[in-house]
């Protein structure tokens with residue numbers, strides 16, 4: 001176990017996230033200047049992360065002037081992180097897109113939409129349905145994203161569309177589908193409070209999900225907290241056991257733990273027998289993962305491995321496993337997620353309070369995207385290839401069945417490759433900024449610049465992607481439009497319109513309606529007049545699926561009950577209130593045809609880009625502070641948040657490496673990868689091990705360095721393992 005002594009811990013000199021959450025006023029949060037006295041209050045769901053906190057929005061003359069966290073919302077119970085507190089501030093920025101921009105020039109909507117339709121039609125007519133694609137997002141309401149997916153595929157006839165959730169959740173989706181038979185994260189947030197042992201794998205909730213972390217802190221069972229992360233993060237420092245593994249050695253570690261659990265007799269044999277398939281093969285497979293081998297390959301000592309395994313089985317505690325991007329972003333990501341699932345299955349830690357193999361989602365509506373983006377899956381978690389599913393969705397949506405494609409889309413990276421090869425000629429990006437966030441950025445931008453038609457629909461006209469676009473469509477943001485998100489615990493929450501979008505910016509929903517009109521397919525969407533009408537269409541699409549929400553009365557009921565978790569078949573309000581926390585698999589029945597969960601596994605292989613003499617360090621990337629959101633188009637606009645993040649990009653470098661390289665704390669250095677070179681300042685720390693360095697993803701240049709490799713099953717990019725060298729300037 002490698003734990004940095006607190007004395008040498010040196011993150012940037014800002015406050016810890018727990019302090020920011022507990023004493024927001026001390027840090028200038030919640031001080032939105034307003035001499036106005038609110039005359040009404042309404043409730044919203046935060047539009048940043050997947051925690052899905054409830055916010056009270058204070059209104060004057062129907063317009064938002066301020067917000068406070070909602071003490072009654074079951075998710076956050078009156079707390080919010082810095083981003084939530086500043087959610088209104090970032091709407092007000094000089095670079096908001098207020099008019100459509102065609103080749104950089106402001107034009108009216110009529111001109112923009114005519115151009116959009118002409119250009120897209122020309123490309124689709126001339127080159128076929130594979131020549132134009134859309135790239136959607138986990139950051140708009142699900143009624144909007146479903147409209148986008150349906151409009152582009154059924155209305156306009158595009159075959160390919162994916163989303164930024166490929167960068168984020170694709171691995172969890174694939175893993176759950178294979179293991180459980182449906183993409184179904186089983187937990188409810190109460191599980192944070194009801195576990196005896198919480199195992200976080202590749203997750204840094206103190207920074208990335210601070211309010212979920214608050215729920216962990218409320219656990220009264222004196223839980224053991226295990227963190228598996230190569231870095232000593234804020235979360236690792238708060239843990240009772242931290243295993244600072246070699247980057248991307250998780251698969252070996254988790255198989256090694258499975259081996260020890262079997263050896264120590266820690267199995268739940270009855271659960272395995274009655275509810276799973278494939279255990280015997282798995283048992284044979286992990287026989288090779290002896291402690292000596294695993295210690296050698298992961299850097300974790302055999303004593304630590306034994307301690308870890310014992311913590312999971314001794315006294316049969318309630319164990320919950322949680323994973324995020326340290327797992328989902330990897331060259332063997334799906335199998336790693338499934339190795340976590342296997343541990344939960346073999347110890348019977350699923351379907352009971354305080355247990356589960358739990359993928360934490362990222363964006364506010366990532367879970368909505370998994371059900372309703374109409375990209376990899378047909379609406380409602382259906383299969384494009386299945387004729388019965390197509391018939392069902394045609395009946396549920398009123399869209400002619402022949403308009404529904406009989407195969408799923410290419411994945412994001414395959415769409416980009418097709419663009420490079422000239423097969424895809426137009427891409428329409430909605431609420432995502434891949435010129436900053438996609439892997440191996442220079443390559444990405446080279447390809448984007450080849451497109452015949454690049455459309456960006458965004459709140460801001462200055463994003464790295466918008467700057468390259470032929471056409472920018474100005475969108476309203478969170479708070480300026482209504483609809484529902486689905487959070488990490490499958491809770492559907494409603495968020496209202498509380499302010500006007502600037503200039504001529506329109507809700508994405510209205511942009512899609514207008515495009516349907518200009519395209520001439522509005523008849524197909526005649527039942528899709530309002531977000532709530534689309535909500536009803538989507539409810540029908542979920543009928544008899546594991547995610548069935550046909551029982552919900554509508555938006556009003558979602559608001560009244562403090563959100564509703566799926567599944568939600570018909571129940572009375574009182575029944576719903578009583579089951580406001582729901583977890584899946586309580587009866588041990590999964591969603592596979594024989595209702596059994598499956599042990600899935602594969603041999604570990606080395607990451608594609610290895611250290612070398614020329615590039616001796618492994619670069620990991622991820623979140624920086626709780627105040628920064630992704631490409632910073634929003635959080636970059638708040639003066640209050642600016643005080644909670646480093647002023648410039650800082651590379652975390654181990655003190656021993658620095659000594660060897662003759663680099664001082666704060667010095668400027670060159671970080672060099674095969675693909676590019678950046679100049680950054682250095683922060684000396686023992687939070688990264690020798691031979692490893694870390695950069696937060698929020699700076700626009702970081703993805704110039706990342707090596708483009710992908711998990712073969714989920715096609716999710718592996719952002720956390722690239723080889724670099726650091727040179728003093």
Ligand SMILES: Nc1nc2c(c(=O)[nH]1)N[C@H]1C(S)=C(S)[C@@H](COP(=O)(O)OP(=O)(O)OC[C@H]3O[C@@H](n4cnc5c(=O)[nH]c(N)nc54)[C@H](O)[C@@H]3O)O[C@H]1N2
Pocket residue numbers: 049050168201202203204205207208209228229230231233246247248249250324325326327361362363620621622623624625626627628629630720
């Ligand atoms: N403040 C803030 N919060 C956010 C976001 C944000 O941008 N800012 N984004 C949201 C989104 S979309 C997402 S997906 C989540 C992401 O939430 P997290 O996944 O928690 O965040 P990351 O920092 O990307 O990665 C988590 C950890 O993985 C570790 N890691 C790197 N390589 C490995 C490895 O090989 N094995 C293991 N076990 N760990 C490894 C990193 O050191 C890092 O601490 O956060 C959400 N919340």
Ligand SMILES: Nc1nc2c(c(=O)[nH]1)N[C@H]1C(S)=C(S)[C@@H](COP(=O)(O)OP(=O)(O)OC[C@H]3O[C@@H](n4cnc5c(=O)[nH]c(N)nc54)[C@H](O)[C@@H]3O)O[C@H]1N2
Pocket residue numbers: 139140164165167168325362363430431432433434436437438457458459460463475476477478508621622623629630631632633634697702703706719
């Ligand atoms: N190196 C590295 N790169 C990473 C990661 C990493 O860990 N390391 N993590 C990856 C992950 S997990 C994720 S999720 C991605 C995120 O990558 P992106 O999706 O590219 O990041 P965002 O900055 O959230 O981009 C959202 C865009 O939508 C706009 N927007 C916000 N709200 C609305 C709206 O309501 N309507 C419209 N039309 N636009 C809106 C914002 O202004 C912004 O431009 O980054 C990935 N990239």
Ligand code: SF4
Pocket residue numbers: 046047048049050051052053076079080081082083084085209210211212
């Ligand atoms: S934790 Fe996530 S949902 Fe909650 S306030 Fe912060 S950003 Fe918003």
Ligand SMILES: [Mo]
Pocket residue numbers: 167168169362363
């Ligand atoms: Mo994400």
